[in-house]
Structure formats: C-alpha cells, structure tokens
Amino acid sequence: MSVGCFSDWRKLPVSLSELCINTTLRCGQSFRWQKLPDDDEWRCVLRGRILSLKQDPTHLYYRAYFPPKPSSSSEAQAAAALPTPPSSNAPSRAESKAASDSADQSNNNNDALLDETLSLIKHYFNLSSNLTQLYSEWSAVDPNFKMRAPQFTGIRILCQDAWEALIAFICSSNNNIARISQMVEKLCVNYGPHIGTVDGRAYHDFPTPAALAVEGVEARLRGLGFGYRAKYIYQTAVMVEKEREKGWLDSLRNPESPAFGVEPAPGGEMRPEGRQGYREAHEKLLELQGVGPKVADCVCLMGLGWGEAVPVDTHVWQIAQRDYKFGKGGNKTLNKATYDAVGNHFRKLWGKEAGWAHSVLFTADLRAFSDRLTMTSKKVEADVTVKQEEKEEEIETKTQVKTKVATKRSVKDEDAFDAAEGKEKNLKEQAIAGASEEKTTQTRRTSKRLRKQ
DNA sequence: ACGAGACCTACAAA
DNA sequence: ATTTGTAGGTCTC
Numbered sequence: 338m339s340v341g342c343f344s345d346w347r348k349l350p351v352s353l354s355e356l357c358i359n360t361t362l363r364c365g366q367s368f369r370w371q372k373l374p375d376d377d378e379w380r381c382v383l384r385g386r387i388l389s390l391k392q393d394p395t396h397l398y399y400r401a402y403f404p405p406k407p408s409s410s411s412e413a414q415a416a417a418a419l420p421t422p423p424s425s426n427a428p429s430r431a432e433s434k435a436a437s438d439s440a441d442q443s444n445n446n447n448d449a450l451l452d453e454t455l456s457l458i459k460h461y462f463n464l465s466s467n468l469t470q471l472y473s474e475w476s477a478v479d480p481n482f483k484m485r486a487p488q489f490t491g492i493r494i495l496c497q498d499a500w501e502a503l504i505a506f507i508c509s510s511n512n513n514i515a516r517i518s519q520m521v522e523k524l525c526v527n528y529g530p531h532i533g534t535v536d537g538r539a540y541h542d543f544p545t546p547a548a549l550a551v552e553g554v555e556a557r558l559r560g561l562g563f564g565y566r567a568k569y570i571y572q573t574a575v576m577v578e579k580e581r582e583k584g585w586l587d588s589l590r591n592p593e594s595p596a597f598g599v600e601p602a603p604g605g606e607m608r609p610e611g612r613q614g615y616r617e618a619h620e621k622l623l624e625l626q627g628v629g630p631k632v633a634d635c636v637c638l639m640g641l642g643w644g645e646a647v648p649v650d651t652h653v654w655q656i657a658q659r660d661y662k663f664g665k666g667g668n669k670t671l672n673k674a675t676y677d678a679v680g681n682h683f684r685k686l687w688g689k690e691a692g693w694a695h696s697v698l699f700t701a702d703l704r705a706f707s708d709r710l711t712m713t714s715k716k717v718e719a720d721v722t723v724k725q726e727e728k729e730e731e732i733e734t735k736t737q738v739k740t741k742v743a744t745k746r747s748v749k750d751e752d753a754f755d756a757a758e759g760k761e762k763n764l765k766e767q768a769i770a771g772a773s774e775e776k777t778t779q780t781r782r783t784s785k786r787l788r789k790q
Numbered sequence: 791a792c793g794a795g796a797c798c799t800a801c802a803a804a
Numbered sequence: 805a806t807t808t809g810t811a812g813g814t815c816t817c
Contacts, residue, residue, distance in 0.1 A: 510813035564798025650812040
C-alpha cells in the first residue's frame, strides 16, 4: 500500500490583523479544524487534501497532503474514486490529476498542487478583501464596534463549502460547539471519503449529499447521538440530492463571491433587507428540513458569500439588547419580527458586510475568548458604558423589568471580569437594559407545512 | 399570527 | 454520585 506524505511548508505573507487563524478557526464558523496538541498547527481536510496551517506575525505557513495516486491498491482506488466535494464545480480535481501524472508519483512536493492549494487558501479565507480597511469602516460608523474590535482583529468570514455549512449548522441547533464538532467529525468518518492517515489518525473529507441521502442514514445517525437532527440531515440530503437540480445550492451563491474557480459577477443593489439574491437564497433554504432563519443565514453568510446575512441566535440577540437598545417594551423575545429587525438594523449600520462585522462582535463575546479582555480594555469598556448611559438617560423609561436574559448575561460576564469590576458592570447593565425600539417589517413566509401540501 | 413546548445528547456544575 | 441546566434553533400545535 502506497502512503502519501506532506509537502514541504510554503509561506504566504499575511499580518495577524488581516488574518488570525487561531481565532477564525475556533469561533464557530467551521467545526472541522483541529489544532495539533503540541504545535500550533491546524489541520483540516479541504477539497480532497489534508491542509496544514501555521502562522507567525508576518506569514501564514501551509502544506498539504494529497492522497496517493490511484493504483492497484484498493485503498488508494477507493480514495480516488470518492466524489469531489459536492458543490465543487472547480477544475481542481482535473488539474491535480494532470499535475501528478506528469510528476514523480511518490513525491507530493508538487508545485502545481501547491499552487492550487494556495488559490484554495486565498479563496477559503476570503483574502481578497482588506480586513483592516473593513474594520476601520465599521469602527467609523459604530462606537461599540470601535470599542470591542481592537482585541479581535484578523477575524475573517470563511468561504466554506455551502453543503458542508448547511449540514453543520443544521447540527448546531440547540447545541454547543464541542458537540457540533464531534457530530461533524462523525459524519466525515462514517460517510466521507478517506483522504489519508497521518500519525495514526485517519482524515476524511466531508460527505456528499448523495452519501447522506441513503436509506438508513437517519437511524444510524440517531445511533451515533445526533438526536432529532438525524431526521433533518437525512431529509435535507434527500431534498438536495433528489428533489433539486444538480448545482442548486451553488446557484444561490452571491455572484460577487462565486465558488472556487468561478469568475465573479455583480451581486446586486444593497438594501436594509439585503440584496435581492440574498433574500431569495434565504427563502429557498427555508424550504429544507431543520433550516430556520438562523441556520439559513449561517449558510448564506459562510457558505454562499452573502456578506449581509446576519444570523441572529440567542447570543446575538443578547448583544443586540445589551449594546444596541433592542428588547424594549413588548419586543423582549426573539421572534420573526425581532429577528428581521436586528438584521436590518445591522445592515443599515454596517452595510454590505454586516454579517462579517456581526461575527467579530459575536466572537468578542464568546466565553472561549474571554481571556482577551485585558484590564485596560475592561476600563475602556466601563468608560464608554458610562457615556452611553448618560446619553440615553432622557429616553429611558421605566427600567424596572430587568429581563431574565440580561441577568444571565451579567452572571456570565462576571466570570470574565474580576469581582469588583463585575459588580460595577452589573449595575450599569441594569441601567442600560431597555431603550428605544426598532420598526419591523411584516414579511412573513409561508409555513413549511402549507407549502408541502 | 403568535407564543409555548417538545425535541436528543453530552458535559459541566451543583 | 445523581440531578439539573444548558448549548450559536426548529417544528408543531
């Protein structure tokens, strides 16, 4: 049996403020990246290869492991025969093959393969846009962003495979990042193509829709601990594989941010509700089982390239209440109307890449990163909070009712702050809780049940 | 329309 | 050592 190996490391100049993989790969966008225990090396199977990444302040380092060239070995054949990533209409596979044909088979140090891997990295990390520039634009229009973002530079929205994003975020409902990652890994191991084994660890790519649209998948996934999501995954796989045109999912992409290897085209005119193409993509995704507004927005943002998609989960809803005056009066719960209102507000505020800005704030609030909030930044935050409080005193009505959510939030935050400052902050949050409200549009979608009839 | 419950599981926290 | 609460929601009444 032939065994592949990693290429040598190559490097790409990138500053940490343009890309920070240690943050971007752990902030709940992709659930497949693994950090090696000893190194600060990250690994993930992407488009048929194992990709390894490292980073220092000036460069991103990468290397790749491609499966051995198809030969008489049955394992190699199996690996090679397995389908390319589902929504891939990129020429990657053909190029790779041609490249390895003309090169020494046993040598994976192949320039063409690594050139293509570099293109993939640039695409995956969305590197064509200037992140520093975007941060300064968002900071210019939003004091809250300006206050929180400096501790969280280098966060990029990943250009993930839309199908993988769809399934991963179906798994995310009512769930935590650790278990979502476990579930995605189980999907890969049980239904995805084996790409290679390194240091005794088997690496698999993400399964295709066809692989998951098979009788018995639901029962097996239940056995694997997927719970009620097992049915959603199976049903969605069947819908995508058998009840939609081939390439349907990628047809919902933002043409400005096309699939790997496809030329960009204009994406349409921006509006507070988002561009037409985004609205349509969101609506189409809602037809799938297990896909509600939040999951649909995750797929739009991270899988389909619609930068204005703003996934509003309980966490973002808390941020909206705490920092953007949502949740006042009757609008205390996250429902269809408040969901849309939050998204529209952020789109008006931040513009075409609102989902990106939103992800920075989301990450800044994750417990996993609470260690970044240094003493100095805590003080800055306290000061800004005082200012806001003073400014909003007039429009404040009765702040009697402190919502359940706000209470939870304060307790949660206290862990990140020391006792004295935590108390102080607590008081301020009480004062701020509740202010103005947001107009809501009444665009209601037909229920999935009705549509099925 | 709109708001509750139910829904699977793993893993802290008590 | 058991129990309880909860985690990036969605579906169904």
